[in-house]
Amino acid sequence: MSTVWGLYNYWIVIFLMMTGFYIVIARRNLVKKVIGLNIFQIAVFLLYITMGKVEEGTAPILPARDFQTGAELPAYSNPLPSVLILTAIVVGIATTALALALIVRIQEAYGTIEEDEILARDREG
Amino acid sequence: MIQAIDILVLALLACTAVSVVRMRSLWAAVMLTGIYSFLGAGWMLVLDAPDVAFTEASVGAGIATILMLSTLALTSTEMKRPAASPVFPLLIVGVTGAALCYGTLDMPHFGDPNSPIHQHVAPEYLKDAVPTVHQKELKVGIGNIVTTVLASYRGYDTLGETVVIFTAGLGVLLLLQGPRKAGGSDGREEGAP
The missing domain is CATH 1.20.58 (Methane Monooxygenase Hydroxylase; Chain G, domain 1)
Structure with missing residues (x-):
């Protein structure tokens, strides 16, 4: 039972990742695919952040005190996943913006953003 | 709770x-x-x-x-309605998910203070940032340790990140400006000014 509670977070996060993955491979609409990538991406962020949490710990900001009692807390959560993911969020929005700009360009060139219709038009020549 | x-x-x-x-x-x-x-x-x-x-x-x-x-x-x-059947994608996703779940079985449990991630690099940063009885002078002196690491120790990473943003912004501008200039010569957009 403690294994289930200890790994529960990871399993749900993996479920979220796989939901995003499913959207990317099963849906034909390009905007929907970008949405799927976004969902996958946020799930990866959550995976990192959940690994950095320390039981009984608090956010890595000085000083570590309990807000109700004022007593010092025993530990800080790990600051390194936060640092990594802050960078990842910003890079993620950059790639999303680029993908969406490409979609707008595809719409202008092909008149559709459905993958199968784009491929059909390509085959026609 | x-x-x-x-x-x-x-x-x-x-x-x-x-x-x-x-x-x-x-x-x-x-x-x-x-x-x-x-x-x-x-x-x-x-x-x-x-x-x-x-x-x-x-x-x-x-x-x-x-x-x-x-x-x-x-x-x-x-x-539009998805044309293909969802069986094959579901199969791929299920297998990948099962493999990842199998991988988590060896992972340290949630919140475990003894897990490897908390043993190596992070204690060094925390030691430098948290004042103790013996060491009143701090190396950096910013209250938020995430900021300390991000802006002070790994400042070049943040610089690289801004370069990524700049490149992406440039790419978006080029992509969205292109068709309006090329619009006149494109046969399909004859109605465009």
Whole structure:
């Protein structure tokens, strides 16, 4: 039972990742695919952040005190996943913006953003 | 208490993700993605990462949603019915998910203070940033340790990140400016000025 509670977070996060993955491979609409990538991406962020949490710990900001009692807390959560993911969020929005700009360009060139219709038009020549 | 919030937020995240899969209206799917980002940000706050939560709420839920909505305004808001059967994608996703879950069996449990991630690099940063009885003078002296690491120890990473943003912004500008200049010579857009 403690294994289930200890790994529960990871399993749900993996479920979220796989939901995003499913959207990317099963849906034909390009905007929907970008949405799927976004969902996958946020799930990866959550995976990192959940690994950095320390039981009984608090956010890595000085000083570590309990807000109700004022007593010092025993530990800080790990600051390194936060640092990594802050960078990842910003890079993620950059790639999303680029993908969406490409979609707008595809719409202008092909008149559709459905993958199968784009491929059909390509085959026609 | 934390565990109850954990279960609630994770259940909401899973429900939102599944409804995004089932949604055919792209507009609704984008709004649900915004909600998903907000829920993720809320959970990050519970997990002691307020900096990431703020960034996710503003960038992930705010800017990403605006970008997607403006894309929808320039394209279309409805998607067509998926033509292929969902069996093959479901199979791939199921196998990948099962492999990843198998991988988690060896992972340290949630919140375990003795897990390897807390043993190596992080204690060094914490030692430099947290004042003790013996060491009153701090190396950096910023209260927020995430800021200390991000801006002071790993400043060049942040510089590289801004270069990535600049490149992406440049790419978006070039992509969106191209067709308007080429519009006149393109045979399909004869009506365009």
